[in-house]
Amino acid sequence: MPLPGIGELKQIMQQARQRFDLPEREYQESPRLLEAALGLSTSEAQLAFARAITEKGRLTEAEIPLIVGEKEQVIRKSGHLEYFHPKARLDDIGGLDRLKAWLQRRNQAFSEEAREFGLEAPRGVLLLGLPGTGKSLAAKAVANAWQLPLLRLDMGRIYGGIVGQSEENMRRALHMAETLSPCILWVDEIEKALSGMKSSGSTDGGTTARVxxxxxxxxxxxxxxxxxxxxxxxxxxxxxxxxxxxxxDEIFFVDLPVEADRVEILKIHLRARGRRDEDFSEEELRKLARQAQCFTGAELEEVVKEALFRAFDDGRQLRQTDLADAIAETTPLSQTMHELIRDTRDWARGVQLQPAAQLLKNCRLTRRVQKLRGCGRKGKTHS
Known part of the structure; x- marks a missing residue:
């Protein structure tokens, strides 16, 4: 039997009101409240509404966290999805202006007005880039901005040891996500879950390919x-x-932050730790940003943490020199992964790189063809 939809949940909600004789002023049939109960079975929804009435004495949008808490227990029992309570906002992301603008244009895309206007619900987005550039933070921030549940698909829990179990686990996880829709399904580092694709059929019996x-x-x-x-x-x-x-819908390449983005990232992490914008001048922050060239957002956050530890250990307030010393002692990931950054940037620009040997061979062939063509114009023939 399928799980109850909005109409059935509305009936269950009305039955709970009648059972506990709830006053009209303490009762609100809100679409957000009903959507929060999606994914619960009939008995689970009855228990969730009854618990809200007995503990809070009302059944309104204020009880959405309680209903979501009950749904989180159901998701945890499934074992394949993880429910997140994101606190990050889009303003907490430094840079990525195009991505944030693209997401903000689709903020109301799941509403009834959008469907009546003729819009389809957005399908998804793929974020490519170095570790620590804000990809996972963007997934959490968009869930908070759109006020939608955030479900993380743990691909490590999908694979099982029994024949056919992995495919069934994937189908169950996707069915659970559809049941809880509208929602956001977050698949972190998807390439690691699919790392056995090239050898699937000879090493795992084709399980990865079927999943x-x-x-x-x-x-x-x-x-x-x-x-x-x-x-x-x-x-x-x-x-x-x-x-x-x-x-x-779109594929975004998340590159290393530029100087203006690094200044913004430093401000965000300093504000998050109780520092005001007046504590450091704009010129001081720009100087630090220039010193932290090729640093990722995660590395800049660690720089702020290390500088705070230095200041706290010396028993004084944070200074610019603390941040500068922390930057000088940090080796950015971009130095050890410069080849990966170069290749990924070239892919994003649409340039297909060729190995040096192949390029040399092509150059030799080109020169030889040009020589043959030049000789041919003089009336000579070549085999």
């Missing part, structure tokens, strides 16, 4: 408003089927 096939088919054919946010660090490990248009 990926189920996921890709669902991405293409899904009708429920489930917005997928997938993140990846290595573009070369992703199967080309995932990058095809139609699986997701």
């Amino acid at each position: 990926l096939g189920s996921f890709l088919t669902w991405l293409q054919e899904k009708q429920k408003p489930v917005f997928v946010v997938a993140t990846a660090n290595h573009i070369e490990h992703l199967p080309p089927e995932l990058l095809r248009k139609g699986r997701v």
Whole structure:
């Protein structure tokens, strides 16, 4: 039997009101409250509404966290999805202006007015880039901005030891996400879960390929408003089927922050730790940002933490020199992964790199063809 929909949950809510003789002023049939109960069975919804009335004495939108808490227990029992309570906002992300603008334009895309206007629910987005550049933070921030449940698909829990268990676990997880829709499904570092694709058929009996096939088919054919946010660090490990248009709406390459973005990131982490904007001048922050060239957002956060430890250990307030010393003692990830950054940037620009030997061979062939053509114009023939 399918789980109850909005109409059935409304009836269960009305029955709970009659059972406890709830006054009209303490009762509110809110669409948000009913959507918060999606994914609960009939008995679970009855218990959730009854608990809200007995503990709070009312059944309104203020009880949404309590209903969500009951739903979180159900999701935890499934074992394949993890429910997140994100606190991050889009303003907490330094830079990524195009991504934030794209997400803000789709803020009301799941509403009834959007469907009446003729808009389809957004399908999803794929974020590519170095670790620590804010991809996972963006997934949490969009869930908070859109006020939608954030479900994390743990691909490590999908794979099982019994034949056919992995495919069934994937189908159950995707069905649970559709049941809780509208929601956001977060698949973090998806390329690591699909790392066995190239050897699937000879090492795992094709399990990885079948799991990926189920996921890709669902991405293409899904009708429920489930917005997928997938993140990846290595573009070369992703199967080309995932990058095809139609699986997701857009693919964003998250590069290293530029100087203006680094200044904004430093301000965000300083504010988050009780420091005011007046504590450091704009010129001081720009000087620190220039010193922290090629630093990721996560590395800048660690710089602020280390500087605070230095100041606290000396028993004084934070200074610019503390931040500068922390930057000088930090080796950014970009120094050890410069080849990956170069190749990923070239891929984002649409440039297909060739190995040096192949380039040299092509140059030799070109020169030889040019020589043959030059000789041919003089009336000579060549075999």
